[in-house]
Amino acid sequence: MKIKFLLILTSLFFCLNSCSKDDNEVAATLEAPIANAPKEVVDNGFRAKWNYVSNSKSYLLDVSTNENFTSFVSGYESKPVTDLNEVVVGLTAGTQYFYRVRAKNETEISGYSNVISVVTTGLSGIPEDPTFLKVKANKVANPFFVGMAVKAAQLTSGSGYDIILKNEFSSISAEYEMKMDPISTASGVYNWAAADKIVAYGNANGINVHGHALVWHNAVPNWLKDFSGTDAEFALEVKKYITDVVTHYAGKVKSWDVVNEAADDNGGNMRNTIFLQRMGPNYIKDCFQWARDAANAAGDTSLLLFYNDYATSTNIPKQDRVFTIVDDLKASNLIDGIGFQMHNTYLSPTKAQIETDLNRAVTKGLKIHISELDIQVNQSNDISTFTNERRLAQKEKYKEIVKIYNALPAANKYALTVWGMKDNESWIPYSTELNHVGNDWPLLYDSNFAVKSSHTGFLEGLD
Ligand code: XIL
Numbered sequence: 001m002k003i004k005f006l007l008i009l010t011s012l013f014f015c016l017n018s019c020s021k022d023d024n025e026v027a028a029t030l031e032a033p034i035a036n037a038p039k040e041v042v043d044n045g046f047r048a049k050w051n052y053v054s055n056s057k058s059y060l061l062d063v064s065t066n067e068n069f070t071s072f073v074s075g076y077e078s079k080p081v082t083d084l085n086e087v088v089v090g091l092t093a094g095t096q097y098f099y100r101v102r103a104k105n106e107t108e109i110s111g112y113s114n115v116i117s118v119v120t121t122g123l124s125g126i127p128e129d130p131t132f133l134k135v136k137a138n139k140v141a142n143p144f145f146v147g148m149a150v151k152a153a154q155l156t157s158g159s160g161y162d163i164i165l166k167n168e169f170s171s172i173s174a175e176y177e178m179k180m181d182p183i184s185t186a187s188g189v190y191n192w193a194a195a196d197k198i199v200a201y202g203n204a205n206g207i208n209v210h211g212h213a214l215v216w217h218n219a220v221p222n223w224l225k226d227f228s229g230t231d232a233e234f235a236l237e238v239k240k241y242i243t244d245v246v247t248h249y250a251g252k253v254k255s256w257d258v259v260n261e262a263a264d265d266n267g268g269n270m271r272n273t274i275f276l277q278r279m280g281p282n283y284i285k286d287c288f289q290w291a292r293d294a295a296n297a298a299g300d301t302s303l304l305l306f307y308n309d310y311a312t313s314t315n316i317p318k319q320d321r322v323f324t325i326v327d328d329l330k331a332s333n334l335i336d337g338i339g340f341q342m343h344n345t346y347l348s349p350t351k352a353q354i355e356t357d358l359n360r361a362v363t364k365g366l367k368i369h370i371s372e373l374d375i376q377v378n379q380s381n382d383i384s385t386f387t388n389e390r391r392l393a394q395k396e397k398y399k400e401i402v403k404i405y406n407a408l409p410a411a412n413k414y415a416l417t418v419w420g421m422k423d424n425e426s427w428i429p430y431s432t433e434l435n436h437v438g439n440d441w442p443l444l445y446d447s448n449f450a451v452k453s454s455h456t457g458f459l460e461g462l463d
Helices: 002-028 133-137 160-168 193-204 231-248 274-279 283-297 316-331 351-363 388-406 453-460
Strands: 035-042 045-050 058-064 079-081 085-088 096-104 116-119 145-150 171-174 184-186 208-216 255-260 304-309 337-340 343-345 367-376 413-418
Touching: 035 096, 035 116, 045 058, 045 096, 045 116, 058 085, 079 085, 116 388, 133 145, 133 160, 133 453, 145 160, 145 208, 171 193, 171 413, 193 208, 208 231, 208 283, 208 367, 208 413, 231 274, 231 283, 255 283, 255 337, 274 283, 283 304, 283 316, 304 316, 304 367, 316 351, 337 351, 343 388, 351 367, 351 388, 367 388, 388 413, 388 453
Parallel strands: 145 171, 145 413, 171 208, 208 255, 255 304, 304 337, 337 367, 343 367, 367 413
Antiparallel strands: 035 045, 045 085, 058 079, 058 096, 096 116
């Protein structure tokens, strides 16, 4: 009985002891603070804010220009603060900063809070990197063409546009003048003027010429849309067009998008185009075969044939469809590469989505053309001026995609083409396909031909 009583007493003692110890420990453990969005953001500073942590006596504030805090803004490494906010001063305008905070009592320090990103207002005094894109792209381990979408009227010798194009870009694609609608005015009748000017410009200046695009549902001339012949005669018209155009540019154009956008956006289906309707499911293969035959007959045995499409990184059924098309072409040895348009936004696709998409082409041993890159920053029409946040977010996105592209194996690289030079000339806000309301700033140069941070991001992607 005595022993039992003693046992109960001892366990009671231990229990009380450990319970009270636990209480002390809980009380002594400082929670990490929650950092809040900044206030009073100005050109050279902002007010950093965070929540109260019980038992804390002060806070330690870190401010950095990088998210990982590998370096600190001078004076802001574990800066002691006794309030729940601090005005951070002495910063550079138009620049991204990050802050985080820890709570402290006498001796104890909590873990880190969440990290808050803030971009100071005003234009950054930090000059953009003036290095020419193609100069840097030619120096990487496995170089590739840096391409630009052009219009014939922009190619006036000595213009600002012409100078930048020659300095920075090593490939061109016609933005629309090498499509079927502008070239083919009637059966067997061609208007070569604008397309010839573009091709001659590339050839004369040592710039690669990518042909875009032989067959596209959005550039079918009216005479062909209204064609009253049989389906077999329709196919012969398409064959004649492809043959004549490829022959005309044989030896002058290095590569062609033979078929553009044949996959539908829904359900991984084939797009229900006039070509599918009139020529049947084998039409893509037929078009590639006709292009190949015409090139060979004209003595150009190294013409590269591409299939080109968009939104395959985010739309997986569509991606699957595109790779089914490609597998089919590959089985007949008719395709050399895939064009990924990449009309992206500052939020999408993610790095992983792009990598997965491109890697499917790598495993098939195909050349990869990022063929129409632009990065929207106002796809939801929520800004009316190009804000610093969006400017820097866009810079990161350009950097990311260039980095992904540059990391591809040498054999899979071809060109990375940007779809337009100046923001104010981009197709994005005017496109009928995109339904983009409001303005946007998707490119590498502003309306005065000044390089943007996106251009610096492009260069940084080549590091
Ligand atoms: C766009 C051009 O940028 C516009 O100027 C033209 O009016 C319509 O075509 N996918 C493509 C490109 O393959 O050819 C399109 O270019 C954009 C979408």
